[in-house]
Amino acid sequence: xxxxxxxxxxxxxxxxxxxxxxxxxxxxxxxxxxxxxxxxxxxxxxxxxxxxxxxxxxxxxxxxxxxxxxxxxxxxxxxxxxxxxxxxxxxxxxxxxxxxxxxxxxxxxxxxxxxxxxxxxxxxxxxxxxxxxxxxxxxxxxxxxxxxxxxxxxxxxxxxxxxxxxxxxxxxxxxxxxxxxxxxxxxxxxxxxxxxxxxxxxxxxxxxxxxxxxxxxxxxxxxxxxxxxxxxxxxxxxxxxxxxxxxxxxxxxxxxxxxxxxxxxxxxxxxxxxxxxxxxxxxxxxxxxxxxxxxxxxxxxxxxxxxxxxxxxxxxxxxxxxxxxxxxxxxxxxxxxxxxxxxxxxxxxxxxxxxxxxxxxxxxxxxxxxxxxxxxxxxxx
Numbered sequence: 212x213x214x215x216x217x218x219x220x221x222x223x224x225x226x227x228x229x230x231x232x233x234x235x236x237x238x239x240x241x242x243x244x245x246x247x248x249x250x251x252x253x254x255x256x257x258x259x260x261x262x263x264x265x266x267x268x269x270x271x272x273x274x275x276x277x278x279x280x281x282x283x284x285x286x287x288x289x290x291x292x293x294x295x296x297x298x299x300x301x302x303x304x305x306x307x308x309x310x311x312x313x314x315x316x317x318x319x320x321x322x323x324x325x326x327x328x329x330x331x332x333x334x335x336x337x338x339x340x341x342x343x344x345x346x347x348x349x350x351x352x353x354x355x356x357x358x359x360x361x362x363x364x365x366x367x368x369x370x371x372x373x374x375x376x377x378x379x380x381x382x383x384x385x386x387x388x389x390x391x392x393x394x395x396x397x398x399x400x401x402x403x404x405x406x407x408x409x410x411x412x413x414x415x416x417x418x419x420x421x422x423x424x425x426x427x428x429x430x431x432x433x434x435x436x437x438x439x440x441x442x443x444x445x446x447x448x449x450x451x452x453x454x455x456x457x458x459x460x461x462x463x464x465x466x467x468x469x470x471x472x473x474x475x476x477x478x479x480x481x482x483x484x485x486x487x488x489x490x491x492x493x494x495x496x497x498x499x500x501x502x503x504x505x506x507x508x509x510x511x512x513x514x515x516x517x518x519x520x521x522x523x524x525x526x527x528x529x530x531x532x533x534x535x536x537x538x539x540x541x542x543x544x545x546x547x548x549x550x551x552x553x554x555x556x557x558x559x560x561x562x563x564x565x566x567x568x569x570x571x572x573x574x575x576x577x578x579x580x581x582x583x584x585x586x587x588x589x590x591x592x
Contacts, residue, residue, distance in 0.1 A: 253577050253578060254577075256576065256577040257573055257574065257576075257577035259577075260572070260573035260576055260577065262569050262572075262573065263569045263570050263571075263572055263573020263574070263576075264573060266565075266566040266567075266569035266570050266573070267566075267570050267573070269566055270563075270566040270567065270570065273383065273563075273566075274384075274387050276380075277380055277381070277383050277384035277387065278384060280345075280377075280380050280381050280384055281301060281339075282301070282339060283339055283340055283341060283380065284339060284340070284341035284343060284344065284345070284374070284376065284377040284380050284381070285301060285339045285341075285342075285343075285344050286320055286321060286342060286343055286344045286347040287300040287301050287320055287344075288300050288301070288320055288329070288336040288337055288338050288339075289301050289337045289338065289339060290336070290337045291310075291329060291334075291335075291336045291337075292334055292335050292336075293309070293310055293328075293329060293334045294333070294334065295333075300318070300320065304317050304318075305317070305318050306318060307319070307325065310325055310328050310329060311325075311328045312324070312325065312328075320336075320338075320342075321342070321347070321349050321350075321351055322351065323351060341365065341374065341376055341377060342363065343364070343373070343374035343376075343377045344374075344377055345373065345374070345377045345378045345380075345381040345382075345532070345534040346373060346532045346534075347373065347374065347377070348371060348372040348373060349363075349368075349372060350372075352368075352372065356368050356369070356370055356371065356372040357369050357370050357372075357546055357549040357551075357552060358372075359549075359551060360551055364376070366379065366551050366555045367549065367551040367552070369539075369542050369546070369549070369552055370542060370545070370546055370549070373532075375539070375551060375552055375555050376555075377534075378534040378538075378539060379534075379536075379539065379555050379556065379559050381534040382534040382535045382536050382538070382539060382556075382559070383536065383559055383563065385529070385533065385534065385535055386516045386519055386520070386535065386536055386563070387512075387516075387563075389446070389449070389450065389515065389516075389519055390511075390512040390513075390515040390516045390519070391512065392450060393450065393453050393454055393457050393511070393512075393515040394457075394508055394511045394512050394515065396450075396454040396457065396458070397454065397457035397458040397461060397511055398458075398461065398504060398507070398508070398511075399458075400454070400457075400458035400462070401458035401459070401460070401461030401462040401464075401465060401504075401507075402461070402462075402465050402497070402504060404419065404423070404458065404462045404465075404466075405461065405462040405463065405464065405465025405466035405468075405469065406465055406466075406469050406492055406496070406497065406500075407419070408420065408462075408466045408469070409465065409466040409467065409468065409469025409470040409473065410469045410473050410488065410491075410492050410496065411488075412470065412473070416466070416470075423459060423462065423463075426456075426459070427456075427459045431455075431456040432521075434452070435452050435453070435518075435522060435527070436525070436527055438452055439452075439522065439527035439528075440527065443530070444527060444528060444529065444530050445529075445530065446529060446533075449519065449522065449528060449529065453515065453518055453519070457511065457514070457515065460507070461503070461504065461507050461511070464503035464504075464507065465500060465503065465504065468499075468500035468502075468503060469492075469496055469500055472496045472499050472500055473496060477495060478491060478495060478496065481494075481495050502578045505574055505578060506571065506574050506575045506578060508571075508574075509567045509568070509570040509571035509574065510567070510568075510571045512567050513564050513567045513568060513571075516536075516560075516563060516564065516567075517564070519535065519536075519537065520535070520536045520537035520540070520560060521537065522537065523535040523536070523537025523538045523540075523541070524537035524538075524540050524541050525537075526541065536556055536559055536560050536563075539552060539553075539555065539556030539559075540553065540556045540557065540560070542556075543556055543557070
């Protein structure tokens with residue numbers, strides 16, 4: 212008489228049923244978790260940094276709102292219906308005569324007479340939430356300037372009667388756009404110079420480092436002041452001058468990454484396959500050297516905003532009446548009794564720099580390969 216051992220079936224790692232001897236009931240093997248891509252792991256680590264994650268959302272929302280400045284803060288109505296016809300003053304200027312005025316000049320929609328005509332029977336006008344552009348002066352206001360916050364001017368007016376909220380909104384947009392442009396130029400120049408020095412090394416690296424040391428030893432602030440005093444300040448001049456010094460720090464980081472990666476095995480394999488130096492740099496070494504570049508972005512934006520604010524505060528920045536945070540700070544210094552001017556400018560600058568700093572810290576922690584942890588449990592060392 213032969214004896215048999217009870218045999219049961221179970222699911223293996225491949226999804227097939229396998230027999231497990233000596234067991235009376237089927238047993239299920241654990242299913243391995245799906246592997247995550249490196250990009251997703253970085254995103255989950257960044258999302259786990261709650262302060263940096265929400266700072267990114269808030270800064271992005273503020274930037275989008277500033278791009279809609281003409282729709283949110285403008286002295287021109289968005290839409291007018293007058294005597295059966297529709298007009299769009301926000302995209303086209305109309306004469307005062309179109310709305311029953313006596314002069315062929317451009318219509319002033321803050322004029323009580325024009326407003327009465329637009330609000331008469333059968334007519335209407337849709338205005339932005341804030342009725343003032345950054346350079347609008349309400350000559351029909353009865354309160355002397357600078358005026359404190361009111362229902363019409365949410366953060367008051369400056370010494371010239373211009374709305375502080377509008378100048379803060381447009382000034383933030385100018386600072387953010389200028390910072391983005393300077394960041395792009397700094398990344399391009401920094402990655403290019405650092406990659407060439409780090410990949411080729413030798414005499415190329417030696418000569419490049421000496422030239423960078425000479426250029427970085429120049430007092431950039433004094434050079435900016437000298438050039439701004441010689442030439443008429445414009446946005447293009449400021450962009451060129453600030454771009455000339457904004458790539459030096461990133462160049463050192465990229466150079467160190469390329470020096471480290473050029474001696475690794477995958478670079479030798481790429482050379483064996485016959486790839487050119489530029490193909491190796493662009494396709495293989497650069498993607499593995501982007502950690503300092505990405506981490507550098509928010510801090511570069513902070514430095515650019517501070518530089519532009521400092522020049523505007525000294526009167527060497529953007530020409531009047533272009534709004535900027537530095538120009539608002541200068542007005543607040545000149546009108547200490549008008550606390551709302553300096554308070555709005557200082558508050559806007561501090562909030563902007565804090566958001567960018569939190570974003571940079573979160574990016575640095577998310578890209579740190581020595582950091583491990585789940586997206587919900589936070590990062591652990």
